[in-house]
Amino acid sequence: MSNSIPIFILGATGYIGGCILSRLLAHPEHETFAITAFVRSAEKSEKLKSFGINVVQGSTDDREKVEVLASQAHVVFSTASSNDVPAIQAVIAGLKKRHESTGIMPILVHTSGAQVINDQAKGMYRSDTIYDDMNPDQIEALPPNQPHRPVDIKVKEADIEGHLKSYIVIPGTVYGIVSSALVDAGIQNPYSKQIPMTIKASVVRGQVPMVGKGLCVWTSVDIDELADFYIILFNSIRKDNNRVGHGREGYFFTDSGEYSLYEFSRTIGDALVRLGVLKDPEPTAMSDEELIKYVGSVERGNKVGANARCRGNRSRALGWTPVKTTDDMLKSIFPQAQATLQTLSK
Ligand SMILES: NC(=O)c1ccc[n+]([C@@H]2O[C@H](COP(=O)([O-])OP(=O)(O)OC[C@H]3O[C@@H](n4cnc5c(N)ncnc54)[C@H](OP(=O)(O)O)[C@@H]3O)[C@@H](O)[C@H]2O)c1
Incomplete structure (x- = not known):
């Protein structure tokens, strides 16, 4: 398999990374991929090997290991953390070595998140500012200390320095319960974070939490449609990477529907009332202590x-x-609430 494409995935047991891996395994050209996953758990590492891929056990805290594995890859999917600067530096150092030793330009597809564009509204108003991934000047004007931005800057700078081509995927709230062979095998996390986190806080608090008046607006994306995007991006890069923006032009928002944080919290309230957990569906603002x-x-x-x-x-x-659409995101809340309550009762 000397002509196979070496692909390295960080976060393959995760909600997003597991979906990327599933799509790569189902890809019509999967036999030409040599996939290596980096997995923390020994048990999950063993299980994942049965999917016919190379699995290396370890944590991204082991920078040397990450660098060596990245240096052996042509494509890296980075989905383990959008905030870990040393980990992404290790990936970049590995890809730089790869470039120097082969002369081939490696590909880094990194996952950031829409918190990077958060403002200071604290729930008190709906902003008219809409970030557009066709407008790199607008994205580049973000303060360097915005959430996720320190890692995004390292990724983009590595592209500008010419060691790799970078593509930064920026999802809003990702929703939907994953159904996959990796989930069935007990390898992949099937749940997103934000919705279960708010559901759990509501149960503890006895009321759904909200920041300020909940007037701010977020975007959302369905997990399967997000996974589609990664593969469309991957295929486009492989077909003709000169036609795909990278580096400063390589930011990709993945949005499909907007919601106000009030309607998000209120829908959780309605679900928890229906499930007999809360009496009042109305969300209330969190105090500083609660934040x-x-x-x-x-x-x-x-x-x-x-x-x-x-x-x-x-x-x-x-x-x-x-x-x-937004409606699909709101409809996803009830089954997610059922699943989260089941998890809490175990
Ligand atoms: N879910 C969303 O709504 C959303 C939205 C926007 C952006 N994002 C970003 O997307 C990324 C992935 O999110 P996710 O929802 O897929 O999270 P997740 O389900 O928690 O997955 C994280 C993955 O990274 C692995 N990982 C974490 N720390 C590691 C370490 N030190 N060493 C090795 N592996 C490590 C986890 O392994 P284990 O199985 O061992 O835990 C897991 O495979 C995050 O950076 C997140 O901020 C997520």
């Missing part, structure tokens, strides 16, 4: 409750045509 308790800090809490409006025009220009 610390449920989100980690007041600053992080306010970021979660901010505006994050964006349009993936560059993503759509590659042929990505998501059809799911």
Whole structure:
């Protein structure tokens, strides 16, 4: 298999990374891929080997290992963390070595998140600012200390320095319960974070939490449609990477529907009332103490409750045509609430 494409996946047991892996395994050309997954759990590593891929057990805290594995890859899918600067530096260092030793330009597809465009609204108003991935000046004007931005900057700079071609995928809230062979095998996390996190906080609090008045607006994307995008991007790069924006032009928002944080919280309230867990579906604003308790800090809490409006025009220009809407996201909340309550009862 000397002509196979070496692909390295960080986060293959995760909600997003597992979906990328499933799509690669089902890809019509999968026999030409030599996939290596980097997995923390020994048990999951063993199970994943039965899917016919190479699995290396380890943590991204082991920078040397990450660098060596990246240096052996032509394509890296980075989905383990959007905040771990040393880990992405290890990936970049490995890909730089790959470039120097082969002369071939490696590909880095990194997953960021829409918190990168959060504002200071703290739930108090709906912003008119909509970020457009066709407008790199607008994205590049983001403060360097925005969430995820330190990692995104490293990825983009590595592209500009000429060691690799970078593609940064920026999803809003990803929703939907994954159904896959990897989930059935107990390897992949089937759940997103944001919706279960709010459901769990609602159960503990006895009321659904919200930041400020919940007037801010976020975007969402269905997990299957997000996975579609990664493969469309991957196929487009392989077909003719000169036609796909990269580096400064390589930001890709994946949005399909907007929702106000009030309607998001209220829908969780309705689901939890229907399931007999809450009496009142109406969300209430979190105090500073609650922001610390449920989100980690007041600053992080306010970021979660901010505006994050964006349009993936560059993503759509590659042929990505998501059809799911805000209504689909809101409808996904009830089954997610059932699943989260089941998890809590175990
Ligand atoms: N889900 C969303 O709504 C959403 C939206 C926007 C952006 N994102 C971003 O997308 C990325 C992936 O999110 P996700 O929802 O797929 O999260 P997830 O389900 O928690 O998956 C994270 C994956 O990374 C692995 N991982 C984490 N730390 C690691 C470490 N130190 N060493 C090795 N592997 C490690 C996890 O392995 P284990 O199985 O061992 O835990 C898991 O495979 C995150 O950076 C997140 O911020 C997510």
